Amino acid sequence: MDRRVRRPVTQALRDAVVEDLPELADIADAELRAKCIEAWAYALSESSFARVSDLPGEGNPGMFPLKRGDQTVHLRGVTQIALSIADNFTTTFPEANINRDIVLAGGLVHDVGKPWEFDAENRRRWEGDPSQTGLPSLRHSVYGAHICIAVGLPEEIAHIALGHSFEGDGVIRSLECLIVHRADSLWWAVAGGCGLLQPSSDPVLAGRKIAPRALR
Numbered sequence: 001m002d003r004r005v006r007r008p009v010t011q012a013l014r015d016a017v018v019e020d021l022p023e024l025a026d027i028a029d030a031e032l033r034a035k036c037i038e039a040w041a042y043a044l045s046e047s048s049f050a051r052v053s054d055l056p057g058e059g060n061p062g063m064f065p066l067k068r069g070d071q072t073v074h075l076r077g078v079t080q081i082a083l084s085i086a087d088n089f090t091t092t093f094p095e096a097n098i099n100r101d102i103v104l105a106g107g108l109v110h111d112v113g114k115p116w117e118f119d120a121e122n123r124r125r126w127e128g129d130p131s132q133t134g135l136p137s138l139r140h141s142v143y144g145a146h147i148c149i150a151v152g153l154p155e156e157i158a159h160i161a162l163g164h165s166f167e168g169d170g171v172i173r174s175l176e177c178l179i180v181h182r183a184d185s186l187w188w189a190v191a192g193g194c195g196l197l198q199p200s201s202d203p204v205l206a207g208r209k210i211a212p213r214a215l216r
């Protein structure tokens with residue numbers, strides 16, 4: 001795969017990941033927590049982005065750009081919504097067996113492939129001749145699953161990175177992936193309904209029968 005030489009993964013890079021995504025500290029399993037941090041640090045190190053908050057607040061490049069806010073508001077919002085779904089069900093139905101740590105970790109890393117898909121240098125290469133590379137060569141869901149596997153995260157998390165998006169429509173989603181997938185699509189739909197997305201999103205929202213409300 002044609003890609004740049006990786007920047008070194010430094011402790012400062014890992015610290016910046018936790019600063020931008022403070023919910024990482026809530027992952028109960030220490031190894032899972034460390035590998036989620038490593039996944040973001042590794043993904044950033046293969047891109048031009050210095051930290052997670054440098055990633056634009058968009059679903060895909062050019063799709064659903066937020067009027068205000070970077071990628072962390074999406075990642076943190078999806079994670080909080082996914083956790084509230086899990087907690088609501090396990091409170092009401094204690095017999096429901098949802099792995100809360102996997103929902104939390106999966107919510108925080110589901111878009112870990114975005115540094116790759118949003119990277120300006122990659123996009124220039126892909127747009128230069130899509131017949132050579134594809135456009136993009138790998139969507140963030142696929143590249144994100146690669147990152148998860150590369151840093152040794154469990155398959156449950158790689159499955160969420162792959163399956164949170166439409167790539168997951170072709171497989172049976174795990175329960176935790178189902179929750180993150182629904183929280184993710186709900187987040188963009190409600191952001192659209194609140195009028196938080198740039199007007200370029202209006203035709204897609206109209207196709208989904210969502211009318212953006214005027215902001216206060």
Ligand SMILES: [Fe+2]
Pocket residue numbers: 074078110111184
């Ligand atoms: Fe997402």
